[in-house]
Amino acid sequence: ALTQQMALSHLSIKPGDCIKVKGKIEPDAKSFALNLGRDGSDLILHFNARFESLGDVRTIVCNSKVKREWGSEVRESIFPFEQGEQTKLCVHFNAEEVTVKMDEGHEIKFPNRLGLETAEYFAVEGDISVRSVKFD
Ligand SMILES: C=CCO[C@@H]1O[C@H](CO)[C@@H](O[C@@H]2O[C@H](CO)[C@H](O)[C@H](OCc3cn(-c4n[nH]c(N)n4)nn3)[C@H]2O)[C@H](O)[C@H]1NC(C)=O
Numbered sequence: 001a002l003t004q005q006m007a008l009s010h011l012s013i014k015p016g017d018c019i020k021v022k023g024k025i026e027p028d029a030k031s032f033a034l035n036l037g038r039d040g041s042d043l044i045l046h047f048n049a050r051f052e053s054l055g056d057v058r059t060i061v062c063n064s065k066v067k068r069e070w071g072s073e074v075r076e077s078i079f080p081f082e083q084g085e086q087t088k089l090c091v092h093f094n095a096e097e098v099t100v101k102m103d104e105g106h107e108i109k110f111p112n113r114l115g116l117e118t119a120e121y122f123a124v125e126g127d128i129s130v131r132s133v134k135f136d
Pocket residue numbers: 001002046048054055061062063070073
């Protein structure tokens with residue numbers, strides 16, 4: 001399992017809000033993840049950047065979680081992260097999809113399988129040290 005760096009709950013994140021995370025990826029990072037949803041058991045997005053983990057190399061794996069059960073994974077085609085570097089991610093969602101904007105304009109979209117209209121939970125885990133989290 002990934003070490004939890006930060007978990008915020010009792011939020012009321014609305015469609016259109018942007019969650020901006022700035023952090024530094026560890027020099028020997030294997031994996032880091034962002035989780036957004038109702039709580040740790042019900043996630044509209046688990047965004048897992050794997051440098052080298054679970055058989056994946058430099059691959060973003062996205063998934064959802066419903067009542068603690070993982071959904072079906074999607075492996076993205078971009079991997080705009082480097083070990084030891086600063087990174088900035090902006091997560092926002094609506095009832096249809098979740099969007100993650102990364103550095104240099106890279107962007108991925110993932111279906112909002114739970115159809116959540118608000119999110120109360122946001123967590124960051126793995127080999128990243130979070131410098132700031134902004135909701136605006
Ligand atoms: C090929 C073998 C079977 O498939 C593999 O099955 C693994 C286990 O489900 C998949 O890894 C999980 O993928 C999840 C997203 O779909 C998460 O990234 C999960 O790591 C986050 C995590 C671990 N844990 C955790 N570990 N131990 C406990 N108690 N909790 N909780 N959350 C990973 O452990 C992994 O991504 C998946 N790989 C493929 C290629 O499908």
